[in-house]
Amino acid sequence: MTAAHRTVIVEPDSTMAAAIVTACPEGTSVVSRLDSQLTPPAGSSDDGTQVLVIGPSVDLDAALTTAERLRRDDPRAAVILISRRLDTSTLVAALRSGVHEVLSQHSLAELAHSISHAHSTRARVKRADDVPVHRRARVTTVFAAKGGVGKTTVSTSLASSLASRGEKTALLDLDVAFGDVAVTLNLFPARDISDAAIVGDSLDHPTLQSMLTEHASGLTVLAAPHEPGRSELITPESVTRVIELLAASHDHVLIDTPPALDERVLAAIDLSDLILLVATLDVPALKNLRAALDTLTLIGVSADRQRVLLNRADAEVGVSLADVPAALGRPVSAILPSSRDVPGAVNRGEVLVTANPRHPFSVAIARIATDLSQADDNALPTTSTPPIAGAFLRDRLRARPWRRTAATSSVGAP
Numbered sequence: 001m002t003a004a005h006r007t008v009i010v011e012p013d014s015t016m017a018a019a020i021v022t023a024c025p026e027g028t029s030v031v032s033r034l035d036s037q038l039t040p041p042a043g044s045s046d047d048g049t050q051v052l053v054i055g056p057s058v059d060l061d062a063a064l065t066t067a068e069r070l071r072r073d074d075p076r077a078a079v080i081l082i083s084r085r086l087d088t089s090t091l092v093a094a095l096r097s098g099v100h101e102v103l104s105q106h107s108l109a110e111l112a113h114s115i116s117h118a119h120s121t122r123a124r125v126k127r128a129d130d131v132p133v134h135r136r137a138r139v140t141t142v143f144a145a146k147g148g149v150g151k152t153t154v155s156t157s158l159a160s161s162l163a164s165r166g167e168k169t170a171l172l173d174l175d176v177a178f179g180d181v182a183v184t185l186n187l188f189p190a191r192d193i194s195d196a197a198i199v200g201d202s203l204d205h206p207t208l209q210s211m212l213t214e215h216a217s218g219l220t221v222l223a224a225p226h227e228p229g230r231s232e233l234i235t236p237e238s239v240t241r242v243i244e245l246l247a248a249s250h251d252h253v254l255i256d257t258p259p260a261l262d263e264r265v266l267a268a269i270d271l272s273d274l275i276l277l278v279a280t281l282d283v284p285a286l287k288n289l290r291a292a293l294d295t296l297t298l299i300g301v302s303a304d305r306q307r308v309l310l311n312r313a314d315a316e317v318g319v320s321l322a323d324v325p326a327a328l329g330r331p332v333s334a335i336l337p338s339s340r341d342v343p344g345a346v347n348r349g350e351v352l353v354t355a356n357p358r359h360p361f362s363v364a365i366a367r368i369a370t371d372l373s374q375a376d377d378n379a380l381p382t383t384s385t386p387p388i389a390g391a392f393l394r395d396r397l398r399a400r401p402w403r404r405t406a407a408t409s410s411v412g413a414p
């Protein structure tokens with residue numbers, strides 16, 4: 001590690017300090033008190049990153065106050081807390097204070113990896129005053145009322161395509177229980193959207209930035225939780241906060257969704273310039289898509305924000321492409337071919353659009369990406385006020401997430 005990446009341990013107990021040093025990269029220094037000069041003064045010419053490893057003998061409140069101060073004053077610095085116990089209240093308090101990671105004192109073997117991750121994410125975070133707050137991404141939600149039609153394929157492919165042409169792109173996985181954006185992109189996220197949700201109202205740009213995982217295409221991903229149980233932590237308010245922050249620092253934000261119009265998806269749709277609705281050429285997918293289009297219209301999402309995308313449009317499954325506009329009451333905006341190379345690339349840990357840009361699937365995705373980047377990116381479209389029946393339906397959807405099986409009974413019964 002170069003001198004530009006400083007690691008400092010704060011631990012008064014010399015035996016414990018020695019144990020921590022052994023687990024740290026070479027060149028790590030040790031101080032015994034938190035009030036030592038821990039980081040170069042903000043604004044100094046030292047542009048490197050600093051990781052403070054705060055040991056278990058340091059008073060927890062003092063450690064959290066330091067983490068909070070550094071998060072506010074110095075985005076180059078990250079705090080890793082080593083704790084005697086990993087109980088939920090410590091974890092939550094630590095994340096709220098901006099601590100990068102909490103490790104048990106019995107898991108020091110993981111420390112080197114945590115330090116290296118903390119340095120690399122801090123290096124990506126520019127100084128807070130560099131954050132381009134004026135930037136306003138085009139926000140696109142990819143939705144379908146049915147699983148397996150290609151939402152994740154479309155969102156990951158489109159996002160990689162935009163990122164690889166140099167557009168600053170973020171992909172948010174809102175399929176919070178069974179999200180597979182990370183596995184599709186062969187990523188191993190250290191942090192996910194549930195960590196961002198725990199931080200609550202104080203979530204800011206540097207903290208969110210440290211929770212993103214970078215893909216080789218340049219795309220940044222905020223993954224779904226690794227453990228489905230953590231999805232409970234993700235409120236619609238936290239989804240709104242995350243999307244607003246991502247939108248302030250990217251050109252494009254894409255959002256992958258579960259096959260349910262739940263309250264998190266509604267929060268995303270409220271902030272979206274465009275909803276890409278994916279279907280395949282089979283009767284259930286088209287029936288569900290029709291219901292989804294009607295529902296979106298009822299809750300006040302104007303038709304000009306909805307786009308129909310037919311995936312696997314050349315698959316011979318009995319429904320003809322020509323019949324689709326009449327079945328949906330809507331034109332089809334884009335079609336994607338079916339190819340076994342799509343899952344084939346994923347199984348090799350690649351993304352087809354970047355691994356083989358000339359492939360017909362990649363060419364079709366690139367065309368949609370061009371449409372998205374050339375679209376007139378005015379400020380957010382004003383969300384039209386839903387008609388009264390729509391407001392009623394929206395309340396019902398919020399109260400009872402709309403699952404595939406409930407689709408027909410929810411829709412049409414306002």
Ligand SMILES: Nc1ncnc2c1ncn2[C@@H]1O[C@H](COP(=O)(O)OP(=O)(O)O)[C@@H](O)[C@H]1O
Nearest residue numbers: 147148149150151152153312337338339342343
């Ligand atoms: N155009 C396509 N050609 C071939 N296979 C596809 C295509 N689109 C998606 N698939 C495959 O279909 C399966 C489901 O796609 P996925 O994107 O995970 O759907 P969803 O996110 O809607 O559940 C995956 O195995 C994916 O590789």
Ligand SMILES: [Mg+2]
Nearest residue numbers: 151152175180
């Ligand atoms: Mg999916």
